Amino acid sequence: MDEQGEVKVKNPWHRPAFIFLAAFIILGIVIMVAISVVQNKPLPQKYKYGIVLDAGSSHTSVFIYEWPAEKENNTGMVQQKHTCNVKGKGISSYDADPDGAGKSLQDCMVEAKQIIPAHRHTETPVYLGATAGMRLLKMKDEAASEKVLTSVEHSLKTYPFSYQGARILSGQEEGAFGWITVNYLSENLNKPTGTLGALDLGGASTQITFIPQQDIESNDNSIDFRLYGNDYHLYTHSFLCYGKDQALKISMSKKLVSSHAAYKTDPIELRDPCFHPGYNTTKTVQSVFNTPCIKAVNFSSGYISHVGLGNWSQCQQSIRKVFNTSRCAYSKCSFNEVFQPSVDGQFGAFSAFFFVMNFLNLTSDSLATTKQKLATYCSTPWGKIVKNHPGTKEKYLSEYCFSGTYILTLLEDGYNFTSENWKDIHFIKKIRDSDAGWTLGYMLNLTNMIPAEAPDTPLMPYGGYVTFMILFTLFILVLLLLAYLYFRQSSRKAQKGII
Ligand SMILES: O=c1[nH]cnc2c1ncn2[C@@H]1O[C@H](COP(=O)(O)OP(=O)(O)O)[C@@H](O)[C@H]1O
């Protein structure tokens, strides 16, 4: 009994090393909890949806977009989930039958109902934006354009989605939203890298938008944005009547007006270098002159015999007459007295720029080679062209020589691209599986999905966070194990002392 009273048992819990170890563990747990709170990331991911109808001059397309609900303010998160092409022509062609415009959207809207999960329907916004076809109809017959818009509005309101409006976009909006789309999809907006200029060719108008190196001398052509904490000062212009379908009408009307034969023969003969040799089709005068882009003229006949000559250089000469480059009230102009700074940087050329150049296989050649190949293509007999492309719509097929030459002339003589910077034009349809065009930029803007300031970024990327948590947990387990071993050894020593 006395022996026991003499042995001093040292309490291992009071050793400084142990206190240090315990403090370390507590600190570790506190850090882990703090990071978990900051990094809190709910799973599984929920998706949201948005619908934009692109009511173009030639046709309407319905775009369905999808994005993770928690990440809507991060760049590059919205993706195109589905597109549906509305059967028939664009809504502006329903001027004499406005109800038909609304009805034409039915099939694609039913498809949208099937694609978007039902529980998301009521919160899914639907926007319809009409472009140059409706701008022209409004010029020609404002009441008719309003009836068409009312008809599509009634139709869109019958679906379970959240209808947000149907309106005609201005040319500046069309250009600016196209620019936002291509730069959002290329993830250029929150990085210090350069941006991509946007070239959009439609049927009734064409847009050019880019960040210029020099001052913008006309207010009409200037747009300012603040996106993700960066200021953007954009040059943009939309040429109404310079889409490829209207440009073809203008070009044909000029040929008809300048040809004496046009006033005498029946049908009027139009010998056209922009169509293939052997091409010979009867068209109505009305089909060329039915646009506010051309002044009405009286002819001897209501019919045109459109005869192809297949001469590329003559074709280009005739197209040059469509651009007026004689006067400019600014330091520089593109054409028709419109201010345009020198083109600068890389450009994405989409919509009909892509359709035409891709069909002609001219998306990656030098300017000189492009001209040579196009000249050969235009001189190819019509019969051979039809035989070589059995699946292609004859209207598109007959017009590719004109459209290709128009694109070249617009880019070189209109916008002043040269053989040096031709390689900076990238003919594109999609970027990361989403179509280049104004629709995505329009929706991002209206849903406030591009914040003016950069959103707060998490402390560390998700992968890094998971790795950190695993390593940290392992580290703490090892510390606990060491503490246990140390405690056991100390107790044993103490017990040996007792014995
Ligand atoms: O596969 C194709 N080959 C050639 N042209 C096409 C093809 N698909 C669409 N297009 C053309 O692209 C243009 C699209 O213009 P859109 O209808 O968007 O008019 P807008 O933008 O002037 O309102 C039209 O000229 C149409 O004919």
Ligand SMILES: [Ca+2]
């Ligand atoms: Ca368009």
